[in-house]
Amino acid sequence: MTQVERQQWDVVVVGAGGAGLRAAIEAREQGARTAVICKSLFGKAHTVMAEGGIAAAMANANEHDGWQVHFRDTMRGGKFLNQWRMAELHAQEAPDRVWELETWGALFDRTADGRISQRNFGGHEYPRLAHVGDRTGLELIRTLQQKTVALQQEDFRERGDYESGLKVFQECTVTRILKDEDGRVSGVFCYERESGRFFVIEAPAVVISTGGIGKSFKVTSNSWEYTGDGHALALLAGAPLLNMEFVQFHPTGMVWPPSVKGILVTESVRGDGGVLRNSEGKRFMFDYIPDVFKEKYAETEAEGDRWYDDPDHNRRPPELLPRDEVARAINAEVKAGRGSPHGGVFLDVSTRMPAEVIRRRLPSMYHQFKELADVDITAEAMEVGPTCHYVMGGIAVDSDSAAARGVPGLYAAGEVAGGMHGSNRLGGNSLSDLLVFGRRAGLHAAQYAGGLGEGGRPAVDEDQVDAAAAEALRPFSAEGPVEGEPDEGRPPENPYTLHQELQQTMNDLVGIIRREPEMGQALEKLGELRVRARRAGVEGHRQFNPGWHLALDLRNMLLVSECIARAALERTESRGGHTREDWPEMDRQWRRANLLCRLADPTGNLAATDPVRGQIRLSREETEPVRPDLLALFEKEELVKYLSEEELHE
Amino acid sequence: MSSYEAGFRVWRGDTEGGGLEDFKVEVHDGEVVLDIIHRLQATQAPDLAVRWNCKAGKCGSCSAEVNGRPRLMCMTRMSVFTRDEVITVTPLRAFPVVRDLVTDVGFNYTKAREVPAFVPPSDLGPGEYRMMQEDVDRSQEFRKCIECFLCQDTCHVVRDHEENKGAFAGPRFLMRVAELDMHPLDAADAEGLDRKTTAQDEHGLGYCNITKCCTEVCPEQIRITDNALIPLKERAADRKYDPLVWLGNTIRRRGR
Structure with a gap:
């Protein structure tokens, strides 16, 4: 039996970004003793990189806005594949979640009458994004961090211990969810990055809020943390992932210099008036308005330009189409030879507004281009191109409670959860998603844990602890050949090399435009990498050893990448964040189909998995019909584009 | 695009002590100090400890002292140094070292x-x-x-x-x-x-x-x-x- 430190908590939250902290705050306020585990320092989560804003129909900027309008926009953006109940709850609750942040000290930009200012964004009918310049994510994370500290100060006043009711275990990584013999969550197995020490937290409820998967792709806006940990933890615990083929490529990432390729250029640049041009100086987006959006976007530059000042009588410019549309358009322009010198297109604000306004409204973009690319965005155009940004797919959850399917005690919220955004997420809907479903996950996790009572807590299975410890230590004993295997005599694999090969594979073969033979190649390559990853070795010891951490993260990235590749191969249509060159049309029959990924070997024994057959099994299920009163929010002519004949007649 | 070989001097060690270690490492156009530290990890020192997250100047994780000056490594461009300059990277001095460039x-x-x-x-x-x-x-x-x-x-x-x-x-x-x-x-x-x-x-x-x-x-x-x-x-x-x-x-x- 492995001797590791044990602690007992009521709720464990894995991840301390927006969703995780919101979940933790809620669980603690419900009276649950709550532990938060995060890979980075407290307050550094990937949420800080969100720039544009939080979408919430507060109607501060346009009185016609309301949750129904927000719901409609979200469903359109997701091409009607959204788990509609989530989209409904999200639209209804987002305003309360934003207002509540003000009571915790957040300072949003203001309207002239002192309310929260709201800005335009792609796919949103009205100005809807609460924001702070272009650093909204930082404001969100800092506010939640400071609220967490405020609760700790309360606990200190009452009990003399800051960490008695809510504790953050920073720079710690969870490698396994533990379960009891009935399959209920019993805790988590973790290591501390600083010391390499293992520990177990025994808890009946676990909220996964680990964010996304972007580090499996070469060009990405995501930080190192985005290795799909939560997706993999859920799979390994027996929970299915939903619609993993939908990966959002943000249309505007930096393309030069190479070392910053992929870093995000916020959509606010376009929301505030920035335009996209090709090498011929043409605003090409007017050529790329798809049929489903034809009536909603301006046909001329003049109309598009008028919209910024008079949105009630003009239609919005096509630069503000949903992200999937804009990303594909940029891709097509570059491919047609009309790209910028470094393989992107031009995004220009310099000719659209005065330098001083640019510096005030887009301070961090100004700063970022000046510092990293020697480009003054008030004087010249930026060069931008698509970058892997967000995964719409994720852990399949119950809409109301955020409970993961099939594993009692497991919850998921934020990017790691699937369903909410359908096949494509609108900008601004991520931060609101974190708050709405973070709170719900925390609430239901606390209620579930509280309902079990002290005697009813699932026991930790010691064999699982031993297995988890052995798995985590394997990279240190990866030395040399395995007897009888053909690769005898080869040195251990370098985890950094494996990671680079994985990123290249996903980028080239399962990227923004997908083709059947390439995805087949990707699956073969993933099989090869999986075998090699078992021999990933590390030097040195367990104390703050990045090579070791990466070797362990590879398991997660390989699992998630396989889910994406398999689901993408299966879905023979193009919709939102999934574009098939060989199946270019959106197919109304596919709208009803959800693809679920499960672990092929339910015992979770990855080492025994056949490299060719893979680790993931796909299954298809039919989505629940949209509730009639929600469908009634749309015009029949619009529904015809998305819903099949049978659905329309039902 | 041009590249060259730069001299780096990186503090390595832990709570017990340590010292500066010399490296020769390739540098490409447009790179920042953090890129070079990552290249060292991937090619010469896989266990070199460093904190970083966003690599875009937004999270404040990759703080260190570059030639004695406190800076974010992700926002320190290599082009601010001459090619023959040896660049010294040390952990934040005011905080206790955990390992290499990581401090408590x-x-x-x-x-x-x-x-x-x-x-x-x-x-x-x-x-x-x-x-x-x-x-x-x-x-x-x-x-x-x-x-x-x-x-x-x-x-x-x-x-x-x-x-x-x-x-x-x-x-x-x-x-x-x-x-x-x-x-x-x-x-x-x-x-x-x-x-x-x-x-x-x-x-x-x-x-x-x-x-x-x-x-x-x-x-x-x-x-x-x-x-x-x-x-x-x-x-x-x-x-x-x-x-x-x-x-x-x-x-x-x-x-x-």
Whole structure:
């Protein structure tokens, strides 16, 4: 039996970004003793990189806005594949979640009458994004961090211990969810990055809020943390992932210099008036308005330009189409030879507004281009191109409670959860998603844990602890050949090399435009990498050893990448964040189909998995019909584009 | 695109001690110091410990000292150095080393907890807050802080005086006090909390002798000294010498 430190908590939250902290705050306020585990320092989560804003129909900027309008926009953006109940709850609750942040000290930009200012964004009918310049994510994370500290100060006043009711275990990584013999969550197995020490937290409820998967792709806006940990933890615990083929490529990432390729250029640049041009100086987006959006976007530059000042009588410019549309358009322009010198297109604000306004409204973009690319965005155009940004797919959850399917005690919220955004997420809907479903996950996790009572807590299975410890230590004993295997005599694999090969594979073969033979190649390559990853070795010891951490993260990235590749191969249509060159049309029959990924070997024994057959099994299920009163929010002519004949007649 | 080989000198070691280690490493156009550290990890020193997250100057994780100056490695372009210059990268000096370039920044989290949180006004519910942009501008400037702790590292009050750490919150958290004090709706007063006085009495504002080192290293260009610390000092002084405040405090004390 492995001797590791044990602690007992009521709720464990894995991840301390927006969703995780919101979940933790809620669980603690419900009276649950709550532990938060995060890979980075407290307050550094990937949420800080969100720039544009939080979408919430507060109607501060346009009185016609309301949750129904927000719901409609979200469903359109997701091409009607959204788990509609989530989209409904999200639209209804987002305003309360934003207002509540003000009571915790957040300072949003203001309207002239002192309310929260709201800005335009792609796919949103009205100005809807609460924001702070272009650093909204930082404001969100800092506010939640400071609220967490405020609760700790309360606990200190009452009990003399800051960490008695809510504790953050920073720079710690969870490698396994533990379960009891009935399959209920019993805790988590973790290591501390600083010391390499293992520990177990025994808890009946676990909220996964680990964010996304972007580090499996070469060009990405995501930080190192985005290795799909939560997706993999859920799979390994027996929970299915939903619609993993939908990966959002943000249309505007930096393309030069190479070392910053992929870093995000916020959509606010376009929301505030920035335009996209090709090498011929043409605003090409007017050529790329798809049929489903034809009536909603301006046909001329003049109309598009008028919209910024008079949105009630003009239609919005096509630069503000949903992200999937804009990303594909940029891709097509570059491919047609009309790209910028470094393989992107031009995004220009310099000719659209005065330098001083640019510096005030887009301070961090100004700063970022000046510092990293020697480009003054008030004087010249930026060069931008698509970058892997967000995964719409994720852990399949119950809409109301955020409970993961099939594993009692497991919850998921934020990017790691699937369903909410359908096949494509609108900008601004991520931060609101974190708050709405973070709170719900925390609430239901606390209620579930509280309902079990002290005697009813699932026991930790010691064999699982031993297995988890052995798995985590394997990279240190990866030395040399395995007897009888053909690769005898080869040195251990370098985890950094494996990671680079994985990123290249996903980028080239399962990227923004997908083709059947390439995805087949990707699956073969993933099989090869999986075998090699078992021999990933590390030097040195367990104390703050990045090579070791990466070797362990590879398991997660390989699992998630396989889910994406398999689901993408299966879905023979193009919709939102999934574009098939060989199946270019959106197919109304596919709208009803959800693809679920499960672990092929339910015992979770990855080492025994056949490299060719893979680790993931796909299954298809039919989505629940949209509730009639929600469908009634749309015009029949619009529904015809998305819903099949049978659905329309039902 | 051109590349060259640069000389790097990186501090390696742990709590037991350590020293500078020399490396020769390839550098490409447009790269930053963090890119080079990553290349060292991938090719020569897989266990080289370093913190980083966003690599875009937004999270404040990759703080270190480059040629002795506290900086974010992700925002330090290689083009600011000459090609024959040996670049020395060392961990933040004001905090204890954990390993290589990683330091124990726990001091900052301890200080964060000592600053009482925002106090919401009791008469306003969620959604009822009204604040004018010009009234939130100042606090918003301070909220740009990415908590890289470079100001905490460079401030000479603690940089060379470990003994001051107990009594001194450092520029970042004095600025947090200023931010709350200037928040248009903070209701600390109503709870009997005078943030100006506590800045002086509990967070060590008096140690600061406005040398502006913190402002110089701030990657967000927040004017910490001019906009946060000096006004806070003035406000604290006003409180102390304001006869009405003195009288009020005296009467309140008598009432206890």
